[in-house]
Amino acid sequence: MKGNFLSFVKKESLHILRDTRTMLVVMLIPVVLMILFGFAISTEVNNINVAVVAPERTDGVKDAVERLSQNEYFTFKGYIESDQIDECLRSGKVMAVVLFAADYDRRAAQAAAGVPTEPIIQLILDASNVNTAGSATAYLQNILLGTASAQSMFETRMLFNPQMRSAYNFVPGIMGLIFILVCAMMTSVSIVREKEVGTMEVLLVSPVRPFKIIFAKMIPYFTISCIVLVTILLLARYLLGVPMSGGVMGIFSLSLLYLVLSLSLGLLVSTIASTQVAALLVSAMVMMMPILMLSGMLFPIENLPKFFQVVSNIVPARWYIDAVRKMMIQGVPMVVVWKDCTILLGMTVVLLGVSLKKFNDRLE
């Protein structure tokens, strides 16, 4: 019976290997996503165009503008008149305008001496992109305050990701997404294909129990996922420079658990769907959307409305991404994220149990 099982695995591997296009897509998607999120798409603030309005170009103003133009995040676009502000922002020529008060030098000195004064700098920003505007404000304040106030009241230190690299944030998210894509979607489609093509009929009229065939189906997909996992981890470490200080073994073991969970999810979908298209749609709607929206991959869970915060608890990716983020970026060992691990393990057991129970021995 053992050689039997291996020949099922072989048959399934042949299916996958002969479908070169799908193979390529599966292998390339993680790489493309990593590069895309790692470099092209970022929430970091870069190359912000700034204009300055200064009634008097005193030394203090010139000094502040000098610091501004030397900063890598900003590009100084020159001085403008106050009646040009609106037009400059509206046309998108600049994203931020800095207005200096008329007697800037005197009041700056007053402020430095600790005497309360009226505001001396006004910042006007194009807030159509909230994230960028927010970050730009913070940066501008930092730069311009530099010498204006003698002592800064706060000293801020960004731990774990001091450069605020957005790639760090995305890597766990991509992992959470890609494994659902490969394991859940591809397994469910491949099981449903047997139903749709009619081979399931022949498979059922045989002495082999169907779940045995299905486990054989999962093995090649599991193998592919492991390859993808290694690829992602290598890219994250050496291309994006993610620290992985929590130990690669921990991340790897947790990911293996998540892979099994995704496979169970795919099995469950296959018991519900009867056509490949339906399986794809269910996977896309029921799995992809919640992962993108409710897992903390794109939007922090704390920012979601209360209702969706509750819903996000049943999204497995939420726990996985949370744990991987902690291990990968904060560098904590696996023990610290025991809560996420336990929840994921529980979900796996439930999903696997339900889908095996639901899996039908007959056609109806």
Add this chain to the structure above:
Amino acid sequence: MYAIEVNNLAKSYGRVQALDGVSFAVRRGELFGLIGPDGAGKTTLFRLLTTLLLPDGGEAKVDGLDVVKDYLAIRSRVGYMPGRFSLYPDLSVEENLGFFAALFGVGVEESYDLVEPIYKQIAPFRTRRAGKLSGGMKQKLALSCALIHRPSVLFLDEPTTGVDAVSRCEFWDMLAGLKQRGITILVSTPYMDEASRCDRIALCNEGHILGIDTPTGIVGQFRSPLYAIRSRRTFALLEAARRQQGVVQCYPFGESHHLVVDDTFDKEQFVRALSDFEDLHIEPATPTIEDVFIKLMKR
């Protein structure tokens, strides 16, 4: 003992009654045909007997085993070829055969003597993908795969649908060969002309069995006089003939119409009444299974 026993079997899908109390029995080593149009319930019957569906009523036994209670045992000793091509199109001919052998835990060599007469015809294409085979070759491969574990009962659901005439003829020759080796075969077909290749046939329509007998026995049931009539104006002739005295039924049959009549029919009078069909041709015809089928259906 019978290889297949079906007793008052019923199955419905929602409000559609697919099988409505069907009973028949197939002897060991018999080649038994289910003849009937699409929607007669043939596929449902096959799925019930191969334990893929659960019956709503009645009972059935395959090889002495109950299709509900002993379904696992049945599955290892029957061969099943569904109506649709159900092999893996992306696997080669020999990979398909190898997989189905593994599915039943046998080696291809063990049963090769049984499969050989069929498989040797497609063996030259053994490395070709199954999806790229012609219709006739696909059927041969599917039959080889269904036989690889030496089943005692073989279920073939419309094996010749969509296959060319020559391959259809070859296919029935192969079934005759398998029958020689003692395998019981239940085969369904919508083609009435194939019925004569069976030992016994059951005519079925809309979930009922209309009659069971040997092909000659079935034809023998047809006792009314039968004529074939022909004219260039085919449709007008059909209409006109149906209105004549003593005509029970008139229906298109190949290039002519078949005319079923009773005692009150007078051939001379019929020809006179249809005298405006100058090219009217009328001659006695030998009844076929199709004639019996149409007669039983009308009842």
